[in-house]
Amino acid sequence: MPIRLLPSGFWLLIPLMSNVKLTIDGNEIIAEKGLTILEVARRSRIPIPTLCYVPGTVGDPACEICVVEIANHAECGLRSQLKTEGLFRSCATLALDGMEVLTSSEAVIAHRQERLALISQKHFGDCKAPCNLTCPGQINVQGYIAHIAMGQYEEALRLIMERNPVPFSVGRVCPRFCETRCRRILVDEPVSINHLKRFVADWCMNHEIDLKIPKERPTGKRIAVIGGGPAGLTAAFFLTRKGHDVTIFEAAPQLGGALRYGFPEYKIPKEVLDYEINSILRMGINIRLSQRWGTDFTLQDLKDMGFDATFIGIGAGVDLPLDIPCTENEHVYAATSFLRMVNLGKRPDMGRRAAVIGGNNIAMEVARSLVRLGVDEVTVIYPRSRIEMPANQRNIKEAEKEGVQFLLMASPVSICGVPEKNFRLKLDLIRMKLGEPDKRGKRDVIPIPDSTNSLSVDTVVTSLGQRAVAEPVVKGGELEAQLALTPRGMIQANPRSSQTSVDGVFAGGDAASGPKSVIQAVVSARRAADNIHAYVMQQPKAPAESRFNFTRGRSFDDVSLRNFDGIGVQLREKVPERPPETAIQDFDEVKLGFTEKMALREADRCLSCGCTAFDRCDLKRLDIEYKVNINKTGMGTVPHYPIDKTHPAITVDRNKCIFCRRCERVCQYDALTVSAQSVDEYGRPVGLEITFGDNCVSCGKCVDNCSTGALNKRSRIVPIQSEKVRDIRTTCPYCGTGCQMILKVKGQTVMEVTADPEVGPNYGDLCVKGRFGHNFIHHPDRLKRPLIRRQKGMPLEPVKWDEALEFMAQSFARIRGEKGPDALAGLSSARCTTEENYAFQKFFRAGIGTNNVDHCARY
Amino acid sequence: MTNTINGIVDSDVMLVIGSNTTETHPIIGLRMLAAAKKGARLIVADPRRIMLCDRAELWLQQRPGTDSALINAMCHVILRDGLEDRKFIEERTENFAAFRESVADCTPQWAEKISNVPAGEIEKAARIFAQAERAGIYYTMGITQHTSGTDNVCALANLALITGNLGKAGAGLNPLRGQNNVQGASDMGCNPTFFPGYQRCDSPEARRKFAGIWGVELSDRPGLVATEMPDAILEGRLAGMWIMGENPVLSDPNSDHVRRALEKLEILVVQDIFLTETAELADVVLPAASFAEKEGTFTNTERRVQRVRRAVPPPGEARDDLSIINMVAARMLATGHGHSISMDPVFHTVPPLAPEIFAEITTCWPAMAGMSYERLEEGPLTWPCPTPDHPGTPILHVDGFPRGRALLSAITWQGPEELPDEEYPLVLTTGRVLYQYHTGTMTRRSRVLEDAAPGPYVEMNPDDARAAGVADGDEVRASSRRGSIVLPVRVTDRIQQGLVFIPFHYREAAANLLTNDALDPHCKIAEAKVCAVKIEKTVTEPAPLAL
Known part of the structure; x- marks a missing residue:
């Protein structure tokens, strides 16, 4: 081609015989005669989108996405076949001399939008699974479950850690938003997602797996993180991954914050927490313990120390007081200080009867801890009904199982009275009732006059909520004084930018949001880390992921039950747990976690709602690019076809097929037919059939060319989201053709193999071995340790490298000494690299002194 | 291959003999099918009706072990009917007279008796092949894994030479190599007779050269080939072996014999990615890396040197093969960089690493002297590539043969060593x-x-x-x-x-x-x-x- 893009952006024009000269978007281009506009544009690297183009073929029916406007079409003697005059399919229109082509005029864009909307109306599927969308952390739930199903526990954990660095804790205490939206509910019960997460975390801990999470190159920027709880650890983790130098300042003598001092040990065992924190610190994070902000240092001090930004993640650890008389009593505790005491291992006498005031999650942990401290009767007192308690219902049930009682629709009024004999406190209560609904329909509770009664107890613990900062102004220095707080005593931070009122100071987690779940703190801190990165690097923040999503139904009511035809009932695995009678005797963990077999069975229950073509779908990409609002213009709502899994390598979901027929046209074996009983006026199929002939050799080229997720590789069941795959270009390890392939690598797993249509000798072709024969890389049978047989007849046993090498070296040296170099021989390998083969024969020739070296060329 | 994979579509005639290409080299098979679709004439010679037969103009169903009879008869027809390329023969070959004499009696009728291929079809095949402007020959182990394997290859070379089908696009004599880097392993002298670059170990000149590069005196005794090693073990001549990435217990003929021999070794070291049938017999098993876990190059069947790039670290304590060799060498010989443990915390590699070895290779063999990792980053290079500005040589023998004129060899057909009898019919x-x-x-x-x-x-x-x-x-x-x-x-x-x-x-x-x-x-x-x-x-x- 005589066309070359120069750095200046001008076209180098070399006139040749039988050329045409035209302009595309104002660029003057000289091209070979006989090419289509699309081909000319591609060769000139001017992008024109298309859904059905396969070089050398013509789409039928055509997607009409590749339309362009030919400004002077009348002069060129052309008449448009499309409804807008002047628009032409660039794939089917030859480039002519003098043509003026516009690839993105208003008319072109409008036409593409209309076509995309029409095509999208018939596309039925979920881009992302509901669990994934519901998770506040937007964790690729389906993805890690798929890894578990394949036995890739390490990669499952790595995938979780892309977005959540505290999976051990979250896997034990998460409220499990995801499970409430699991589509499996429509079949039987939701997948036990959180226990699966915990399983992989624990598995990796028990197998001493080093996840080897990569870090970017050092940026030279220093970030201070105040608070070593879930938010602080999360921010530190993500900032360290970005290459920043992070220091955590923690007021307590140990890291962990609420995970250590809030959650009792029966929820998060300390050794698990220590492991979790260490695996984060291993990334290379500085820590300063027993450093209290405002007392030991100020924000100005941090600036003076050279920190480029500060993250405040101190949590919400200041209890709201119980506003009734006589609370100043040694037997009246506030929840967080009570839990801190328990978690420090102190076991003070709590008496026989205790009352817990409040109905939040922390109150449940307080109650359960009191039971474990030997209190016979623990009563939770809450002014509303049970269903209105802010605590997670699961936590309430667990407390109840352990004997905690509930006194509902009651509120404390005083602790001043004289208790019954042998009790330490008298708690006066008043019954409550629901008042009239307010403007929003919310009904407040009001006391029922003269309905007081009392309860004699030994201990009262109040859990009425927390704030981040006790005083109206943060103590410390000048910058602290400028730090704006919310009316509820949290640090004011813009929810988008995480910025506080002080420049360079960011906040997240409970400190900014008030008490929420651990995963929500993680999400908030992760966002803050992104913001801090953009701030210190003076870069715009990476654009948020599009919320564009095809769905098979937003609510359960919208989801057709036909989606689940043929799926049998298989109830969820029950996680083993200690019976409450024994569990309450100590602070050891109650839920014991899945065994491997249970995890595999549970992972198998996943319905894999989300699309595994998420990372390669052209329809989604173009819908987003052309701002097609499928929520308005419509998408498929019911499945018309069952999913076909009869092909050994390829899964077919015709519901996602847009009838572009690229698969059919790229198949070099003519082994694939896509047909429809009829097409509607827009070219969309009715009664679609995708059939593989007996001559199909499973090369998988059709899948790599599918414009949606209609065709999928059966073995590729992990949807690829968030962190991108790395493309490693390498050479196929099978026959001698030397096909060039692209290994798509995520974490440390080869997810799939594709090929570049521009690179020879294979130009995008691969055989079934090339595209599908890579499972062996991560096969559990791989040899992972050296083995030696100390004596003939003994079994092989694993040893360290040192011992294996010594054993080998001594044996070889002995034989060489006794029988000469020709008593040794080497067989090299046609499977190994050229360099390895060279080094191998050099070892025998130059090292041992023999030419006894050969390889398997004869087989 | 003397020619290229993508040149196949330019051919007018393809003779595929002893190669089930669509199954063993599927992408090359695709190019053949594409050429056939474009109008190239396909002749398949194979005892089995392989998939290519369905697209072939002519299928010669020879008996196994009769290939050179068939080829000699084709040459006979070509010379008998004067279809040979006289100019090519005169200018670029030698020993023509003896060759002509050797095929004088190889009539199609004679070959029919041996091979069971009708004489008429042999005549037809010879004419199609000889009359083509560009005719390529493609073969694999169906030709070579015989007691007459060398003769079979020589017979095919004769056919290519007398029709002038070497040194031009869409033609050539093209063995399709079965393994990803069998070419590279051969090039690198993993062979008892040849140093890297096919330089003979019994040549004083070559020994001097490599002694200079490696800094030690080298043995001039050609070593044992793999197929001789089992007997050498059983006779007590071999006592220790190191097998890297091979599984002879399953891949070698008469494998029970191989197993018995390996069991007799004083020490067997097997280096592999799985506990293969061979590794099960070993005294030391070294866990190696797969292709996705190492850096290096493979040389494909076209002599095209292409990069292999690391995608993931090896599992557990497994190490890339080069690092293992380096560790063994460092421990046994106190050479190399002297490291026997790794300094790399993630990939655990032990130097000298692949780029350094590759640089050394380019000093050993003029055909790769012009290559470097920098150049390979830009794209693959096909040897011979003697200088840094040389583009590589996709088609061999365009201007001449290494020995000047190509030798036409007189081949006498000899049948297989073992023939069916009453007991084994x-x-x-x-x-x-x-x-x-x-x-x-x-x-x-x-x-x-x-x-x-x-x-x-x-x-x-x-x-x-x-x-x-x-x-x-x-x-x-x-x-x-x-x-x-x-x-x-x-x-x-x-x-x-x-x-x-x-x-x-x-x-x-x-x-x-x-x-x-x-x-x-x-x-x-x-x-x-x-x-x-x-x-x-x-x-x-x-x-x-x-x-």
């Missing part, structure tokens, strides 16, 4: 299937592949099946003088009468327990493609009657 030939690869260590652990071709079978002609009293799907015992295996039978007319075929991938019915380890006298390749066997229905005890 059938001929066994072995090969591959599309979905499996070699001894299956990799493919049998990849689900799609294993599901598609999960087990062994023996292909048998319907007439032979009837004679043996077996039906499709029956379990049979296949036996040769060397061993026996049990496997199901697949009755198909794709295979000729008198011949059976067994893929050699399966350890549960390892075809190489049966095959013959008789060697070609020149290159010491074993005759894996022909041996005599018998097929019997397995006797199953009748189930006791339920009372």
